[in-house]
Amino acid sequence: MSDSSWQALQEIFEKACELEAEERDGFLNVECNQDSALRNKVESLLAADSCERDVVSQIVGDAGRRAELEQQELDLEVARGLTGTSIGPYQLKELLGTGGMGAVYSAIRDDESYQKEVAIKVVREGRLSPASHSRFLLERQALAELDHPYIARLLDGGTSSQGKPYLVMEKVEGEPLDIWCDNNKLTVRQRLKLFKKIAEAVHDAHRKLIVHRDLKPANILVTADGTPKLLDFGVAKILDPAQEAVTRTERLLTPEYASPEQLSGSLVTTATDVYSLGVLLFELLTGRRPFQPSTTASHDLVRMVCNENPPAPSSCVPEGAEKSRGLSAERLKRVLAGDLDNMVMMALRVEPSRRYASAEQFAADVGRYLDGLPVIARKVTLRYRLAKFVNRNKVGVGSGVSVVLLLLVSVVVLNKLLEREQEHLAQSRLMSFSMLDMLRMDQNFGRDPRKQADLRLLLDRLTLAVDRLEETDPHTAADFLKQLGDSYSAIGLSPMEIYRRRLGILRNLDGIPENVIATALHDAGGVQDAYEMRLTFLQAPHIDLARSLTALADLAGEEARNDDSRELSNRANEMLDLLDPDNETLRARFVLATQASGIWHSLGDNPGALLWMDKALRAARMIVPVDHVLIGKAQNQRGWLLQDEQRFAEAEAALLESRQALDSALAPGHPEGAKLRHDLALLYKDTGRFAEAERLLLESEAILQAAYPDQHAPGSTEFSLARLRADEGRYAEAEIFA
Amino acid sequence: MADASLQQITQLLRRAGDGDPDAYAELLPSVFSELRLRAARSLARERSGHTLQATALVHDAWLKLVDQRSVTWKDRSHFYAMAATCIRRLLLDHARRRQAKKRRGLRCAFPAGEIASEPTTNPDELLDLDQALRRLEEYDARKARAVEMRYFGGMENREIAVALDVSVGTVGRDLRLARAWLQSELTKDERGESDT
Numbered sequence: 001m002s003d004s005s006w007q008a009l010q011e012i013f014e015k016a017c018e019l020e021a022e023e024r025d026g027f028l029n030v031e032c033n034q035d036s037a038l039r040n041k042v043e044s045l046l047a048a049d050s051c052e053r054d055v056v057s058q059i060v061g062d063a064g065r066r067a068e069l070e071q072q073e074l075d076l077e078v079a080r081g082l083t084g085t086s087i088g089p090y091q092l093k094e095l096l097g098t099g100g101m102g103a104v105y106s107a108i109r110d111d112e113s114y115q116k117e118v119a120i121k122v123v124r125e126g127r128l129s130p131a132s133h134s135r136f137l138l139e140r141q142a143l144a145e146l147d148h149p150y151i152a153r154l155l156d157g158g159t160s161s162q163g164k165p166y167l168v169m170e171k172v173e174g175e176p177l178d179i180w181c182d183n184n185k186l187t188v189r190q191r192l193k194l195f196k197k198i199a200e201a202v203h204d205a206h207r208k209l210i211v212h213r214d215l216k217p218a219n220i221l222v223t224a225d226g227t228p229k230l231l232d233f234g235v236a237k238i239l240d241p242a243q244e245a246v247t248r249t250e251r252l253l254t255p256e257y258a259s260p261e262q263l264s265g266s267l268v269t270t271a272t273d274v275y276s277l278g279v280l281l282f283e284l285l286t287g288r289r290p291f292q293p294s295t296t297a298s299h300d301l302v303r304m305v306c307n308e309n310p311p312a313p314s315s316c317v318p319e320g321a322e323k324s325r326g327l328s329a330e331r332l333k334r335v336l337a338g339d340l341d342n343m344v345m346m347a348l349r350v351e352p353s354r355r356y357a358s359a360e361q362f363a364a365d366v367g368r369y370l371d372g373l374p375v376i377a378r379k380v381t382l383r384y385r386l387a388k389f390v391n392r393n394k395v396g397v398g399s400g401v402s403v404v405l406l407l408l409v410s411v412v413v414l415n416k417l418l419e420r421e422q423e424h425l426a427q428s429r430l431m432s433f434s435m436l437d438m439l440r441m442d443q444n445f446g447r448d449p450r451k452q453a454d455l456r457l458l459l460d461r462l463t464l465a466v467d468r469l470e471e472t473d474p475h476t477a478a479d480f481l482k483q484l485g486d487s488y489s490a491i492g493l494s495p496m497e498i499y500r501r502r503l504g505i506l507r508n509l510d511g512i513p514e515n516v517i518a519t520a521l522h523d524a525g526g527v528q529d530a531y532e533m534r535l536t537f538l539q540a541p542h543i544d545l546a547r548s549l550t551a552l553a554d555l556a557g558e559e560a561r562n563d564d565s566r567e568l569s570n571r572a573n574e575m576l577d578l579l580d581p582d583n584e585t586l587r588a589r590f591v592l593a594t595q596a597s598g599i600w601h602s603l604g605d606n607p608g609a610l611l612w613m614d615k616a617l618r619a620a621r622m623i624v625p626v627d628h629v630l631i632g633k634a635q636n637q638r639g640w641l642l643q644d645e646q647r648f649a650e651a652e653a654a655l656l657e658s659r660q661a662l663d664s665a666l667a668p669g670h671p672e673g674a675k676l677r678h679d680l681a682l683l684y685k686d687t688g689r690f691a692e693a694e695r696l697l698l699e700s701e702a703i704l705q706a707a708y709p710d711q712h713a714p715g716s717t718e719f720s721l722a723r724l725r726a727d728e729g730r731y732a733e734a735e736i737f738a
Numbered sequence: 739m740a741d742a743s744l745q746q747i748t749q750l751l752r753r754a755g756d757g758d759p760d761a762y763a764e765l766l767p768s769v770f771s772e773l774r775l776r777a778a779r780s781l782a783r784e785r786s787g788h789t790l791q792a793t794a795l796v797h798d799a800w801l802k803l804v805d806q807r808s809v810t811w812k813d814r815s816h817f818y819a820m821a822a823t824c825i826r827r828l829l830l831d832h833a834r835r836r837q838a839k840k841r842r843g844l845r846c847a848f849p850a851g852e853i854a855s856e857p858t859t860n861p862d863e864l865l866d867l868d869q870a871l872r873r874l875e876e877y878d879a880r881k882a883r884a885v886e887m888r889y890f891g892g893m894e895n896r897e898i899a900v901a902l903d904v905s906v907g908t909v910g911r912d913l914r915l916a917r918a919w920l921q922s923e924l925t926k927d928e929r930g931e932s933d934t
Contacts, residue, residue: 014915017914045915048917048918048922048925049914049917049918049921054917055920055921055925056885056889056921056924059863059924060829060864060867060890063832063861066833067829067832
């Protein structure tokens with residue numbers, strides 16, 4: 001096929017995809033214009049496109065599974081080859097299984113009286129890497145310290161004559177937990193009792209600072225008399241109490257039972273086992289695991305586990321699960337709904353700190369449930385879910401955040417409205433429409449600043465909706481206006497008009513607390529009046545008074561009352577120093593310090609501006625993570641202040657951190673990244689690093705071109721490039737003449 | 739792995755991300771050998787689909803090979819893209835080895851793991867897919883790369899977009915056409931065989 005016919009094929013296919021099936025025929029008649037070969041090709045593509053079955057995905061998926069099997073066969077061959085041989089004083093009798101690190105055999109001692117059968121785990125590789133070797137030794141030490149009736153004992157361990165490390169363990173005759181429960185048709189209560197024992201055993205290990213890390217049914221055997229035995233602390237590691245109570249490891253585990261922090265390579269703690277216990281209980285209750293990615297499609301367990309809340313156990317009882325639990329499917333669902341759902345989901349929360357605090361607490365909650373007492377697990381609240389949503393949808397600053405914010409607002413308002421009367425249904429509907437719009441727009445937000453215009457339209461539309469609301473429900477209208485104003489300001493538009501309207505509404509209502517009025521007044525630009533009002537009912541030091549002083553300092557700065565401006569900034573700062581450094585105070589300090597840095601700079605006091613910026617950065621570091629946009633912006637400003645001070649090395653460090661933060665916090669192609677690169681380029685130019693400077697300027701230019709394809713006149717960047725080249729020329733000349 | 743080579747790999751990745759073909763060529767062997775080492779262990783575990791295993795595998799390699807303190811999500815997309823190529827090669831190696839020893843009839847007697855679902859395709863189809871993918875590469879290299887990243891690397895469209903430096907919309911269109919084309923090529927072969 002020639003390039004041009006491939007091109008034609010592609011174009012016609014893409015257009016045809018847009019059409020309804022019945023329109024395609026006519027379209028193809030025109031487009032293919034008697035070229036029957038082309039037409040056949042397009043038609044076969046369209047047929048393949050509409051086919052549900054994804055052959056490519058199936059082929060790759062099957063190939064992957066075959067490769068897995070093949071590797072298993074190879075491993076087994078090797079492992080089986082060792083049966084009958086001796087390792088240390090033990091003779092390997094039968095291969096019991098293969099796992100992450102190696103194979104497990106049943107064995108007996110060759111030499112003396114101890115004739116009892118034991119289980120021996122032999123590490124696969126003959127030669128261990130230092131990391132694996134120390135892990136193996138740790139495992140030995142960890143297990144030796146564990147003595148619990150529900151945990152398989154470590155009896156011995158050593159290194160074979162070929163240098164293979166091995167562990168000798170109590171041999172447990174039993175069935176894996178899930179199979180045992182189903183075979184014995186355990187009821188939900190019986191399963192819970194068994195689970196409670198397991199959770200208590202896990203807690204006992206935690207008290208000795210041992211985290212299992214790989215809890216799953218295959219690692220928990222149940223003996224004939226119903227005693228659970230936890231096996232294979234294969235990846236357990238002693239948490240060193242002298243260091244932090246947590247540790248990071250290379251992963252060696254089973255993804256289906258792994259916690260989000262394990263899958264994302266974050267810190268592993270006892271909370272990790274709490275999570276795995278949650279998966280275990282989920283499976284014991286329902287017969288399936290919380291996340292079941294389809295095997296061949298794009299679904300990805302890692303992402304699901306790390307980003308999504310699991311479904312409630314009661315919502316996913318698979319067919320047949322009820323039979324082995326002695327209940328009808330309906331009845332099983334009803335038993336699970338409520339407390340059991342909440343308990344499992346509490347253990348499965350993405351953030352370790354929001355799960356049960358310990359395996360013991362989990363076990364105790366199961367105990368309370370069994371005793372008919374209230375449990376501590378609660379349903380996840382709407383507020384929490386929305387907060388999660390915000391975190392997940394980290395898009396550009398300004399624009400993106402405000403979309404999410406708006407969504408929050410709409411949902412909150414919607415709920416409020418629905419709680420009240422039916423007559424508000426029209427508004428509710430309008431809100432939900434807007435919500436959908438916004439979600440759709442959110443997709444590409446940070447990438448395309450032009451979308452801000454669309455967002456503005458939406459905000460305007462919502463503002464109109466408030467008109468009607470204002471008559472029927474002024475309280476809600478006032479709440480809504482506050483959020484709208486914040487959103488306008490987040491995309492860089494003046495919220496003043498909105499805030500003034502809100503103030504008007506509040507003033508006409510009875511019973512609004514004066515601090516609310518004062519804040520509304522402050523927001524609406526009545527900074528001085530709000531300050532005076534606040535002085536009547538607030539005692540200094542107070543965060544609102546500090547905010548007032550900050551705003552007054554800004555106002556004074558704008559009116560060129562420079563001494564006032566500096567004095568007010570200092571007073572605000574002193575007041576903030578007297579307050580507890582909580583989040584709000586730190587945020588207020590960040591705002592003040594950034595603003596003051598600008599004021600000092602505009603008055604020509606560069607070192608003073610820099611001191612303020614250092615303060616702002618310190619505040620930011622305490623309230624946001626390292627890759628947050630606030631850090632990026634603070635370091636950007638510090639960077640060029642430092643550059644003005646000729647402190648080039650520090651300037652570079654600041655700008656590089658800024659780039660790191662902005663690049664990870666913002667959507668790709670965000671103009672803020674262009675600005676930063678431009679600043680960095682100027683620094684490199686000033687220090688004679690022309691090649692790097694040029695590369696950054698070109699990057700910056702490319703970002704701006706992509707962001708504003710229609711409007712971006714090659715202006716400042718181009719100009720900087722020209723200057724750069726001129727400078728470079730002089731520099732080179734200077735060298736020649738030197 | 740020593741810290742020096744960690745640094746080195748991270749830098750190579752950066753350069754590869756900036757479009758330096760030499761850095762790419764230098765990086766590929768390290769990624770490949772690391773993945774092969776890990777594939778030997780991880781692919782052999784537990785019942786689950788390839789995409790899942792591949793993603794977990796790549797993620798492991800990513801954590802191990804690359805200095806996490808100094809990389810961005812952009813580096814990550816480039817790394818994953820490279821890993822997709824490696825996984826394609828690994829699977830092809832497996833398929834070819836399998837063809838070679840077809841008659842030896844190795845059986846797995848010990849139930850160390852189950853297969854989630856019975857394969858519905860036959861082993862040679864991976865080789866056919868590879869051939870078709872190579873043809874696609876001649877017409878349209880970018881689409882072939884997108885397919886590789888999607889199906890062998892388990893990457894999401896937005897990650898592919900970053901790696902290929904195109905919009906997410908373009909990736910979506912590329913994949914739709916590529917998938918339809920590959921599917922029609924592969925089923926054409928099936929039809930052709932059954933005719934004769």
